[in-house]
Amino acid sequence: MDKHQLIECHERIKPYIHNTPVLTSHLIDQMVGASVFFKCENFQKMGAFKMRGAANAIMQLPKALQQKGVVTHSSGNFAQALSLAAQGLGVKAFIVMPKNAPQVKKNAVKGYGGIVIECDPTLEARERQARMIEEEHGATFIHPSNDDNVILGQGTACKELLEVYPNLDYVVAPVGGGGLIAGTALAAHYFGNPCQVIGGEPLEVDDAYRSLQSGTIETNSTTNTIADGLKTHLGDRNFPIIQNYVSQIIRVTEDEIIEAMRMIWERLKIVCEPSSAVALAAIFSKKLQFKGKKIGVIVSGGNVDVNNLPF
Incomplete structure (x- = not known):
C-alpha cells in the first residue's frame, strides 16, 4: 500500500468522518518528561477510529x-x-x-x-x-482489522495528526487486531519526518509482541484483560506491515492500564476506553526512552461502560 493510496483514501472518507482534535496536558508532559499529543478518536463518529x-x-x-x-x-x-x-x-x-x-x-x-x-x-x-x-x-x-481498505482508513488518523504536528519522534497506538497499528505505521512511514511507531499491548494478551519475536502470527490462550478491544490477534494482511514498519511493542500490566486511563479522564477531561489507555501506559512504563521527545498518542475510542469503570 503506497502513499498515494493513503492520500486518496483520506480524500474519499473526509465527508463521512470527523477530523478529531489533538489535546495536550502540561502535567502529563512533566510526568513523562516529554511533549505528548493526544489524537482524540474518542470524538470520532460512533466514538472510535474504526x-x-x-x-x-x-x-x-x-x-x-x-x-x-x-x-x-x-x-x-x-x-x-x-x-x-x-x-x-x-x-x-x-x-x-x-x-x-x-x-x-x-x-x-x-x-x-x-x-x-x-x-x-x-x-x-x-x-x-x-x-x-x-x-x-x-x-x-468486511473484516474489522485484516483488510487493506480498513487498514488504509485507520491510517488516516495518524496522517491527520502529522499534518498538524509533522515533527513527531514517535506515534504510539494500542495493538489488538492490528488494523490501527498497521495503518498508523504506514502513515508515519509516508508522512513522518522521520517518525517511529510503537505499539502498546496488555501483558495478558501479548500475541503481537510474541508474533514479532517469532515471525509468525501468535494467538492468546487467555484473554484476561480490561482492554476488551485488544483481545483479537493479528492477520495476514496487517502482520507484514507491522513487521516492516513498527519498531517496538511495549507490554503493560492491568494496573498500568487502569492508572493511565484514570490519568486521561482526570487530566485531559475526556472519556476513553481501557484499550485507548494502553498507549499512554506504554509511554509511562518507558519514560527514559521517551525523555525529551515529541510523542503522538492515538486515543483509539471512548465507548466505555460508565457503570463499570475500573477506578
Whole structure:
C-alpha cells in the first residue's frame, strides 16, 4: 500500500468522518518528561477510529456489491462503525454478534441501522453465520482489522495528526487486531519526518509482541484483560506491515492500564476506553526512552461502560 493510496483514501472518507482534535496536558508532559499529543478518536463518529476503515472499505466496493450489503462479525466498535458507515452510504449492514454480547452494544448497532444476527459465542459460530449471510444475500464480508481498505482508513488518523504536528519522534497506538497499528505505521512511514511507531499491548494478551519475536502470527490462550478491544490477534494482511514498519511493542500490566486511563479522564477531561489507555501506559512504563521527545498518542475510542469503570 503506497502513499498515494493513503492520500486518496483520506480524500474519499473526509465527508463521512470527523477530523478529531489533538489535546495536550502540561502535567502529563512533566510526568513523562516529554511533549505528548493526544489524537482524540474518542470524538470520532460512533466514538472510535474504526469509522474510518469501515467507511473506506464500503466505498471501495463496486456499486453492484454495495447494493447487496456488507457483513461482519463483531461485538465491539467495528459492529457500530460498519453499521453507521453503511447507513450514511445507503448500504445494508448485517452484523453477526454473539448472543452474550451486552444488550447496550446490540442496541447501539441497531440504532445505527445495523441488522443484528445473533449466534453462539465462539469464533467458529461467528464465522459460519457470516458465511451464511454472504451466501444468502450476496453481502460482502468486511473484516474489522485484516483488510487493506480498513487498514488504509485507520491510517488516516495518524496522517491527520502529522499534518498538524509533522515533527513527531514517535506515534504510539494500542495493538489488538492490528488494523490501527498497521495503518498508523504506514502513515508515519509516508508522512513522518522521520517518525517511529510503537505499539502498546496488555501483558495478558501479548500475541503481537510474541508474533514479532517469532515471525509468525501468535494467538492468546487467555484473554484476561480490561482492554476488551485488544483481545483479537493479528492477520495476514496487517502482520507484514507491522513487521516492516513498527519498531517496538511495549507490554503493560492491568494496573498500568487502569492508572493511565484514570490519568486521561482526570487530566485531559475526556472519556476513553481501557484499550485507548494502553498507549499512554506504554509511554509511562518507558519514560527514559521517551525523555525529551515529541510523542503522538492515538486515543483509539471512548465507548466505555460508565457503570463499570475500573477506578
